[in-house]
Amino acid sequence: MSTPAEYYRSLPPVSKTYGVACLMTTSAYYLQLYDARNIALDYGPVFKSLQVWRLITNFFFLGSFSLPFAVRLIMIAKYGVSLERGPFDKRTADYVWMFIFGAFSLLVIAAVPFFWYPFMGISLVFMIVYVWSREFPNARINIYGVVSLKGFYLPWALLALDLIFGNPIKPDIVGMIAGHLYYFLTVLHPLAGGKFKFKTPLWVHKIVAYWGEGTQINAPVQSNPSAGIVFKGRSHRLGGTQATTKSTAEQNEGNASASSPQPQSQSKGIAFQGKSYRLNG
Structure with a gap:
């Protein structure tokens, strides 16, 4: 047991980052370090007082410590991680x-106004669940x-549970709408032969490459040399000069041993010495 x-x-980077951010936001609220009204989504202060942080911070508040908060955090840890390790494996930029x-x-x-909710993080988590149910x-x-x-009926079952427990169901419905829109543009529309291709923008690939976490198949940009040391390490192991030098030396040694004739008893001894040299040399 780990x-x-x-x-x-062991958690993948995107789901881990979002889950930890939500946990830290609720922990700071529990310690009364801020007022939740200051990070809620309110378009009035956004346009009148330029409080643009509300457009981002509202997605990291999943409510105070309670059973619904724990369930939403488990959704990220279970279904978000499952998506990132499954359909989005080696597609970190697409997942971002x-x-x-x-x-x-x-x-x-x-x-x-009818769909407005002060904290849209609940809807974002439900969107993850909806995409998972389609995958x-x-x-x-x-x-x-x-x-x-x-799994296809999971969002509807969770919606029914929120209705039974008396939790607001509007965030769930909005999350399902956003999830279906994403799934339609990335999966259903291309499968139907649609000409419009919904691809991950180049700037998202650049952010992931600069971040230096995760991988992306056929990424259009190279990882940042300072941030992506992991990628340099892998490249060094695959095509580095040390491996080339070692293979060249072994080849030369093999040619030299092959060109010098030796008795049969000595060749057997050399074979055993060669194995001992590779293991303990």
């Missing part, structure tokens, strides 16, 4: 773009050990 520290280090696109879509939807429609889900259903 320790909490080992589990934390899903978060950015989802947040932007939720801000646009929240401009309609893993046949996965078996067990809810509280009572109901077993397919």
Whole structure:
């Protein structure tokens, strides 16, 4: 069984960063370090007083410490991590773009007064769950050990639970709308032969490359030399000069031994010496 520290280090970067940010935001609120009204989404202060941070900070507050907060954090740890390790494996920039696109879509939807909610982080988490349900429609889900259903119906089951427990269901519905919009543009529309291609912008690839965490297949940019030391290390191991020098030396040594004839008994001894040299040399 792994320790909490080992589990934390094993988490993929995007889900880990977002989950920790939400946990720290709620912890600071619990310690009364700020007023939640100062980070809530309110378009009045955004345009009148230029409090633009509200467009970002509202996504990191999932409520005060409670059972609903724990459930939302578990959603990130379970379904967000599953997406990042599954369909978005080695596609860190695409996964970051899903978060950015989802947040932007939720801000646009929240401009309609009926869909507005002060903290859209709940909707962003529900968007993750919806995308997961479309990527893993046949996965078996067990809810509280009572109901077993397919992954495709998970968002609707969670929506029904929030309705039963008396939690607001508006954030859930808005998150499902944003999730379906993203899934339609990235999966359903291309499969239907649509000409419009919804790709991750180049600037998102640059951010991920500068960040130096995660990987991206066929990334259009190179990692930052100072931030992406991990990538340099991998490149060095694959095509570095040390490996070339070692292979050249072994080849020369093999040619030299092959060109000098030796008795059969000595060749057997040399074979054993060669193995001993490779193991303990």
